[in-house]
Amino acid sequence: MKNSDLLSGGLARAAAMSLALSVALAACSPDNTPQGEHVSIDRDPFPSSYTALPSETTVIVNATILDGKGGRIDGGSILIEGGKIKAVAEIITPPDGATVIDGTGRWVTPGIIDVHSHLGVYASPGTQSLSDGNEVGDPVTAGVWAEHSVWPQDPGFGRAAAGGVTALQILPGSANLVGGRSVTLKNVPGRVAQDMKFPGAPYGMKMACGENPKRVYGTKRGSYFSRPHTRMGNVHGYRQAWADAEDYQRRWDKYERDYKAGKDVLPPSRDLRMDTLAGVLRGDIKVHMHCYRADDMGTMLDVMKEFGYQIASFQHAVESYKVADKLAENKVCSAMWADWYGFKMEAYDGIRENIPFVHKAGACAIVHSDSSSGIQRLNQEAAKALADGRKAGVDISKADAWQWLSLNPAKSLGIDGVTGTLEPGKNADVVLWSADPYSVYAKADLTFVDGAVVHDRADKAKQRVADFELGHVGEGDVK
Amino acid sequence: MKMIKSFRRAAATLALAGTALTGSVIAEDIAVTGGTAFTQGGKGKVENATILMSDGKIVSVTSGGAVPSGYRTVDASGKWVTAGFMVSGTSLGMGEVGLSGDNNDARAPKAKDTIGLDVAYSLNPYNAVIANTRIEGVTRAVTQFGRTKDNWLGTGSVIQLGGTTADTMIVRGQAFISLSVDEGAAGSNGGSRSAMWASVIKKLEGAKPKPKEDAEADDKKDGDKKADKKADKKKPKEKTGGDKLLADLFAGKLSLQVNAHRASDIAQVIALKKRYGFTVMLTGAREAWMVADDLAAAGIPVLLNPLDNLPSRFDMLASTSQNAARLHAAGVTIAFLPPDTNNSRLVVQSAGNAVAMGLPWEAAMDALTVNPAEIFGVGGSYGTMAKGMDADVVVWDGDPLEVMTSADAVFIMGEEVPLVSRQTKLRDRYKDIPRAPGFKK
Numbered sequence: 001m002k003n004s005d006l007l008s009g010g011l012a013r014a015a016a017m018s019l020a021l022s023v024a025l026a027a028c029s030p031d032n033t034p035q036g037e038h039v040s041i042d043r044d045p046f047p048s049s050y051t052a053l054p055s056e057t058t059v060i061v062n063a064t065i066l067d068g069k070g071g072r073i074d075g076g077s078i079l080i081e082g083g084k085i086k087a088v089a090e091i092i093t094p095p096d097g098a099t100v101i102d103g104t105g106r107w108v109t110p111g112i113i114d115v116h117s118h119l120g121v122y123a124s125p126g127t128q129s130l131s132d133g134n135e136v137g138d139p140v141t142a143g144v145w146a147e148h149s150v151w152p153q154d155p156g157f158g159r160a161a162a163g164g165v166t167a168l169q170i171l172p173g174s175a176n177l178v179g180g181r182s183v184t185l186k187n188v189p190g191r192v193a194q195d196m197k198f199p200g201a202p203y204g205m206k207m208a209c210g211e212n213p214k215r216v217y218g219t220k221r222g223s224y225f226s227r228p229h230t231r232m233g234n235v236h237g238y239r240q241a242w243a244d245a246e247d248y249q250r251r252w253d254k255y256e257r258d259y260k261a262g263k264d265v266l267p268p269s270r271d272l273r274m275d276t277l278a279g280v281l282r283g284d285i286k287v288h289m290h291c292y293r294a295d296d297m298g299t300m301l302d303v304m305k306e307f308g309y310q311i312a313s314f315q316h317a318v319e320s321y322k323v324a325d326k327l328a329e330n331k332v333c334s335a336m337w338a339d340w341y342g343f344k345m346e347a348y349d350g351i352r353e354n355i356p357f358v359h360k361a362g363a364c365a366i367v368h369s370d371s372s373s374g375i376q377r378l379n380q381e382a383a384k385a386l387a388d389g390r391k392a393g394v395d396i397s398k399a400d401a402w403q404w405l406s407l408n409p410a411k412s413l414g415i416d417g418v419t420g421t422l423e424p425g426k427n428a429d430v431v432l433w434s435a436d437p438y439s440v441y442a443k444a445d446l447t448f449v450d451g452a453v454v455h456d457r458a459d460k461a462k463q464r465v466a467d468f469e470l471g472h473v474g475e476g477d478v479k
Numbered sequence: 480m481k482m483i484k485s486f487r488r489a490a491a492t493l494a495l496a497g498t499a500l501t502g503s504v505i506a507e508d509i510a511v512t513g514g515t516a517f518t519q520g521g522k523g524k525v526e527n528a529t530i531l532m533s534d535g536k537i538v539s540v541t542s543g544g545a546v547p548s549g550y551r552t553v554d555a556s557g558k559w560v561t562a563g564f565m566v567s568g569t570s571l572g573m574g575e576v577g578l579s580g581d582n583n584d585a586r587a588p589k590a591k592d593t594i595g596l597d598v599a600y601s602l603n604p605y606n607a608v609i610a611n612t613r614i615e616g617v618t619r620a621v622t623q624f625g626r627t628k629d630n631w632l633g634t635g636s637v638i639q640l641g642g643t644t645a646d647t648m649i650v651r652g653q654a655f656i657s658l659s660v661d662e663g664a665a666g667s668n669g670g671s672r673s674a675m676w677a678s679v680i681k682k683l684e685g686a687k688p689k690p691k692e693d694a695e696a697d698d699k700k701d702g703d704k705k706a707d708k709k710a711d712k713k714k715p716k717e718k719t720g721g722d723k724l725l726a727d728l729f730a731g732k733l734s735l736q737v738n739a740h741r742a743s744d745i746a747q748v749i750a751l752k753k754r755y756g757f758t759v760m761l762t763g764a765r766e767a768w769m770v771a772d773d774l775a776a777a778g779i780p781v782l783l784n785p786l787d788n789l790p791s792r793f794d795m796l797a798s799t800s801q802n803a804a805r806l807h808a809a810g811v812t813i814a815f816l817p818p819d820t821n822n823s824r825l826v827v828q829s830a831g832n833a834v835a836m837g838l839p840w841e842a843a844m845d846a847l848t849v850n851p852a853e854i855f856g857v858g859g860s861y862g863t864m865a866k867g868m869d870a871d872v873v874v875w876d877g878d879p880l881e882v883m884t885s886a887d888a889v890f891i892m893g894e895e896v897p898l899v900s901r902q903t904k905l906r907d908r909y910k911d912i913p914r915a916p917g918f919k920k
Binding site for chain 2: 383441477
């Protein structure tokens with residue numbers, strides 16, 4: 001039943017995911033050979049088991065509110081009810097029984113969404129046993145899924161909640177041309193990764209440009225005969241993978257056509273790598289591509305057009321400022337650091353104004369972390385980028401800049417319909433800051449996911465202590 | 480001499496910044512006026528300050544003081560003025576690009592004498608990371624090695640970031656010997672903490688100066704047995720390299736920097752200091768707060784990254800971003816480590832975060848100036864804006880610890896640093912996206 005639901009979008013597109021047999025009525029083919037069972041693929045074999053935590057009807061009053069889409073209300077109020085944002089206005093009369101929080105001097109924003117995290121897959125402590133982020137073995141490992149590596153007990157999730165992070169994309173590493181599937185999580189405690197999975201969030205797929213794949217495969221194996229060894233070798237690898245995926249999809253399409261025509265046909269062999277790549281070509285899976293250099297991005301924009309898919313974001317993207325116009329035109333987001341640069345050759349041309357320059361060009365700018373430390377202070381990263389932009393003459397308001405932290409990441413992940421702004425009807429993914437979050441001294445007083453408090457700076461009971469931390473020195477300490 | 484130095488600076492400025500010089504090549508007399516100055520770390524606040532710099536040194540800081548003739552005035556009205564900041568634990572000037580770039584001179588895995596390594600041979604004043612760092616108000620750094628074949632990590636030096644030669648950059652060469660005794664060091668140096676410590680102690684015992692009587696007794700014994708010829712032969716060779724540096728350590732001429740994290744490992748460092756009596760500073764120090772009182776009593780200062788709050792390793796389980804605040808409260812002198820060398824400038828943001836987690840603002844300012852000056856033994860010439868100190872002065876457009884604040888003017892040893900770097904040039908080139916970026920606009 002689940003399978004047919006999932007396939008309701010069109011049988012002709014029925015490729016992907018783990019094999020499941022759905023019992024179709026045995027019909028007879030035109031030549032009277034009885035048809036075998038129809039084979040379809042379960043596209044959601046690891047479904048989200050997330051349930052919202054208990055929440056109360058809450059009104060925050062007299063706060064500075066940034067609505068996440070460029071609006072600002074000084075001395076405003078927000079009503080959270082049933083896990084959703086009910087109202088945002090200057091004055092809201094609290095419903096009976098509502099918890100009223102005085103927001104005087106404090107700021108309210110949408111929860112921060114980090115599109116580039118390795119929490120859970122490169123967990124703390126960083127032991128070899130917990131190093132689960134990169135299936136290095138082959139240049140194309142599209143068949144691996146980050147969620148199968150996510151350790152929900154990574155203490156980093158709780159720290160990120162203390163930094164106002166309400167959702168995050170966990171990506172495989174960047175050794176491979178195609179690293180595998182990402183997963184979008186809500187930043188809530190969970191016993192298994194599925195407890196954290198953002199319901200309805202599309203899958204992402206990690207790819208990597210440039211230096212990493214050619215270093216990992218072309219030299220680290222100690223042989224020049226391993227591929228890829230060059231950037232052109234990288235591009236060959238991507239294109240061959242897409243060509244293979246097209247072929248794979250055609251075989252499944254043909255199977256569906258033939259079966260529908262009543263023929264007794266066997267489905268194509270299942271290839272888990274191709275399932276993911278074909279999912280991208282169908283538009284079901286979003287590509288997030290680690291790419292530093294402008295020219296690498298330029299190449300990938302053409303590969304994207306050649307094979308008819310969309311790149312949701314370039315990750316790290318330290319040179320996006322050089323091609324921001326092209327990125328705007330091609331509707332590709334850039335996920336960036338405020339000021340990291342120079343740690344490797346392809347990061348050498350990073351500048352502090354990258355984020356505001358991308359914004360200025362009308363392209364989608366995102367502040368990301370790629371760091372278990374950085375994820376705790378993404379508001380400060382946005383603040384630095386904002387200040388650097390202003391000094392370079394790019395006039396951006398604090399209200400607009402917050403799009404880098406919530407709405408734009410939500411768009412690139414395909415969850416902006418339900419989160420990313422403080423609009424009535426959206427999930428109450430909200431942060432109450434102790435002060436202007438563009439200040440180094442501001443801290444998240446309260447972080448809400450679906451209206452439930454997932455971090456409370458004033459209440460030890462609402463500060464996450466991971467299983468790993470129990471019984472160790474520092475358990476329950478201020479972190 | 481001054482002229483030559485300044486001329487080099489001028490030449491360097493031209494090469495680096497491509498900006499035409501209009502002024503004299505002789506160090507100017509400069510007055511920074513109208514700002515709110517903090518002359519001694521976070522203390523010594525002077526409103527409407529007139530800061531006079533001449534011949535590379537601070538002449539005076541007075542409230543509303545007059546500007547003598549011949550001084551160029553830099554208006555800092557409404558701005559904050561502090562001493563240039565100092566960052567510890569970097570490898571600045573020793574490598575341009577960490578991965579797949581130039582040679583990283585901060586790694587010396589094949590060096591034989593792992594104690595004697597001196598950064599002076601590696602320092603490149605034109606390293607782009609230096610300019611990126613100094614234009615953000617960080618004017619001093621400790622630069623040192625990251626890796627050798629064992630847990631002795633050479634020596635580190637204090638540099639000023641305005642120099643044009645290694646010689647002019649180095650303020651205090653070989654200020655300390657660096658040693659790591661953390662979990663990683665134990666794993667690769669004997670495989671066990673016990674094996675590692677045995678080897679460290681053996682090394683130090685071998686370098687320990689012999690008590691006088693013992694030395695004389697040795698001589699006598701030799702003399703009894705054989706003739707003067709033998710005695711001559713026995714005459715101790717002059718020590719060089721690491722051996723000389725270890726002797727200097729015992730003689731109090733430099734200090735020992737020890738990297739450790741776990742509280743029990745830090746306790747061993749404290750014991751080491753008690754055993755040998757030389758000067759010790761602790762670096763890394765994730766769990767230092769747990770033994771804060773002992774560190775204070777032993778007079779061991781601590782270098783730390785205030786952002787470290789994850790149990791990244793089993794020797795870091797009690798990491799907390801209150802480490803700085805707690806150590807300070809216990810009376811330990813602290814200074815800050817940056818996230819990494821490229822991000823040396825972010826030490827200022829880290830300091831701000833330490834304040835957010837409970838460290839008094841004044842203490843954070845001290846940890847960026849007077850504390851590292853004292854810890855690394857350069858407090859006589861740097862760290863405050865007292866008369867006669869090197870004129871490292873930064874004008875900020877707000878609270879320097881705030882993330883939206885930046886440096887408006889930077890002076891290092893009395894010379895104004897152009898706020899130009901590879902990064903600002905890329906910024907200017909691409910601010911309006913060019914069709915042909917190789918050409919001048």
